[in-house]
Amino acid sequence: MRRVVIxxxxxxxxxxxRVVLEREGYDVAGEAAEGLxxxxxxxxxxxxxLVLGLRLRRLNGIEVIRRAHRAFPTLRMLVLSEIDNAMSISECEKAGASGFVSxxxxxxxxxxxxxxxxxxxxWFPADETRHVESGCADAQDTxxxxxxxxxxxxxxxxxxEGFRIRDIASEMALNERTISTYKARLLRKLNVHSVVGLVDIARRFRLASQAELPPGGVSDATGDIPAPSPYPEIHALLDTLPFGVSVRTLDGHVVFANRHVHSRLGPQRFEAFRRVGLREQALLFGVDExxxxxxxxxxxxxxxxxVAYRLDAVAESGGELSIGVHxxxxxxxxxxxxxxxxGGNFNVNGAERLMIGLHEAMAEALSASEARAALLDTRGGDVSAPLDEAIALLGEASARRGAATNDPIAQAHARLQLAALRFDHLRLLATANETAHAWExxxxxxxxxxxxxxxRSQEGMAMLNVRFLTNFSGRGSxxxxLDSARYARLxxxxxxxxxxxxxxxxxxxxLQATLRGGGLVDIELRIGPDRAPRKEARRRQTEGDARAEQIELVLCRKMAQALRGELETGGGRGAAAVVLKLSLPRGSEIA
Known part of the structure; x- marks a missing residue:
């Protein structure tokens, strides 16, 4: 036995x-780099x-051994390979090899x-690990x-090892349809849903050399879809997520998809999903072109x-729209x-329905608010007109009599003027708060x-016999x-x-103005003394006056909030001052 093929x-x-074989007296009849x-x-x-390795192109080593054993039963074959796991050694022996050396x-x-x-x-390795890993036939069968x-x-x-279907067909000298059939059998027998699962099993049983695997993963059997090798440990975690997650190559092909994607698409559509790019995949989910x-x-x-990215996407399924975030x-x-x-998609239909409901509720509330404002204005006008007539009549009567300030008619005239003034302020505040959304x-x-x-207030409150002392400081006002109309009412x-x-x-x-960054100016408007008024300076209040004042204060606070500010009352114990604080955008100076 002296003729040998490598x-x-x-x-x-x-x-x-060649060197070793010739030194041992063998005649090297030929050398081949491929199985065929x-x-x-x-x-x-x-x-x-025949001395051969297992990583042969155009028919791998196992196939060469199997075919050579059938064609040349007396041929001795010695395998020399770095794929030295127990399963590969056992496979070589079953195929007809005479020996295996790592x-x-x-x-x-x-x-x-x-x-x-x-x-x-x-000549085969006789160490016990081989029998533990592969086993003997009985253990292997289980x-x-x-x-x-x-x-x-x-x-x-x-x-x-990352071969595509057409490459596998070429390597094994079979047609692509046959390889696809074998791939389908593998998925069914090993109870996995994708080539990623097949790769995990192959690695678990060391059927492929880890060092030789492609750095970006392995290729799906379709020939188009690479599968991820760097992250197998996260697959189980991704499968637990309640929304679709997939891992893709940089050209957009899916290399892993979690269970949610499988169940959403079903077997047939998932097969199509794995074979196409991102745009076609989106179309499968009902997204428009x-x-x-x-x-x-x-x-x-x-x-x-x-970098990371996100986009809102609308898909249609069964005639219903689905809102999602990709x-x-x-x-x-x-x-x-x-x-x-x-990446992936998660459905936001629930949140979308909630937002639509909120928008509708807000629109209804605004519509109702505007209707209430119109009603308040109309009814207020209905009350103001006769009230003004009564004030005018009392004023004329008081003038004709030339009555003193303590005359009942003069007192009634003054009190009615105050009541009318308070009514107008309350009406304006209530109307303004009903339309607080209209920021102009x-x-x-x-x-x-x-x-x-x-x-204007000084003139309108002449009967109160008070004088307002204005003071402006700071820069930026x-x-x-500002919504100046709302500010004026407040x-x-x-x-x-x-x-x-x-x-x-x-x-x-x-009024104190303080410039700050971001194009803003802080405004502090203080009205009234910081001290409490002297007892003799306080006006008498009826129970109705107190209630009206509380309502007025509540409306003033709401108005301040509508101006994006806040209202504080009292600078100390019993203090009468109120402080309006605003933070306003600055504009260019008005000529």
Missing amino acids: AEDQAIAREAL EAMRLLRTHRPDL KTGDFAEFVLALKAIERGRR SPIGVLSQRELSVLRYLA PTARRLEAAFVDATARA WGAPLADANGTVTLMI AHRCDLRQVTRHVVR GAVW LAALLYRAAVKDSTGEIPVA
């Missing part, structure tokens, strides 16, 4: 084998020995194996891969910049290089607006963005409140 995919390894070429050399040279050993063992095979003996045929094991190994293109563009941009984030390898993208800001000089309101109500509480004759009105 079949090994690595040129350096072939050269080393090895079979051709066997038919041409009819050697006594590439991790030295050439002395290889030479001993050559001599043993030449003498008609077999393992997941024990149910697989030798051809199915070959296809599984190719899949685990423009949205699908937006999702694809966002994904491409995010992968190019290695998101993605980069996954980097140990070197910091982004190789995959993780424009640029104005806050000092001028304040002076104008103070002057000359040009602000200020008039606060001035009236201060006037009826204190009859000292002089009420300070101080």
Whole structure:
């Protein structure tokens, strides 16, 4: 037995084998880097020995052993491979090999194996781990891969090593449809849903060399879908999520999809889902073409910049619209290089329905509020007109009589004027609060607006015999963005409140402006003294006056909130001052 053929995919390894074999007296009849070429050399040279590795292209080592054993029953075959797991060794033995030597050993063992095979003996590792891992036949039959045929094991190994279906067909010299059939059998027998599951099983039983796996993962059997090898430990975690999550290559093909995606699509649509890109996948979920293109563009941009992204997407299923959020984030390898993208969709229909309900409720509330404001204004006008007539009649009667201030008619005239003034303020405050949503800001000089309101109030409250003392300090109040009409109503109500509480004759009105960053100015408007009014300066209040004052204060606070501010009452114990605090956007100075 002296003629030998070498079949090994690595040129350096072939050269080393040639040197050793020739040194041992063998005649090297031919060398092959591919399985089909090895079979051709066997038919041409009819050697006594075939030395081969398992990683052969165009028909892998196991297939070569199986075919060579059928075609040349007396041919001795010695396997030399780095894939030295128990399952691979057992597979070689079953296929018809005479011996197996690991590439991790030295050439002395290889030479001993050559001599043993030449003498008609077999040479396989006899260590006990091999029997524990693969086992013996009985133990192997109970393992997941024990149910697989030798051809199915070959296809599984190719899949685990990253080969595409068309490449596997070429390697095994079979057609693609046959390989697809084997792949379907593997999925069914091993009870997994994708090539990722097949890869995990192949790795668990060490059917493929870890060092040789492609850095970006393995390819799906379809030939189009790479599967992720760097993150198998997170698959179980992703399967527990109640929404769809997938892992994709940078060109958008799915390499892993969790159970939610499987159940949402069903087996047939999921098969189509795995074979197409992101845009086509979105269409499968019912997304329209423009949205699908937006999702694809966002994904491409995010992968190019290695950043996360999110987009709202509307899909239609069964005639119903579904609102979802599509998101993605980069996954980097140990070197910091982004190789995959993780992403998915989660349904926000519940939140969307809630928001629609809130919008509708808000619209109804605003409509009702505007109706109440109109009613208040109309009914207030109905009351104001006869009240004004009564005040005018009492005024004329008092003038004709030339009555003194303590005359009953003069007193009734004064009290009716106060009541009318309070009614008008309450009406304006209530109407303004009913329409608090209507924010109509424009640029104005806050000092001028304040002076104008103070002057009008002074004239309207002449019967109270008070004088407002204005003081302006700080910078920034000359040009602000404000709903000046609402501010004027609030200020008039606060001035009236201060006037009826204190009859000292002089009420300070101080406006302090403080510039701050972000284009804002803080305003503090203080009305009334910080001290409590003297007992003799306090006006008598009826129970009705007290209730009206409380209602007025509540309405003033709401008005302040509508102006994006707050209202504070009392600077100390019993103090009469009220302080309005606003934070307003600054505008350019008004010429």
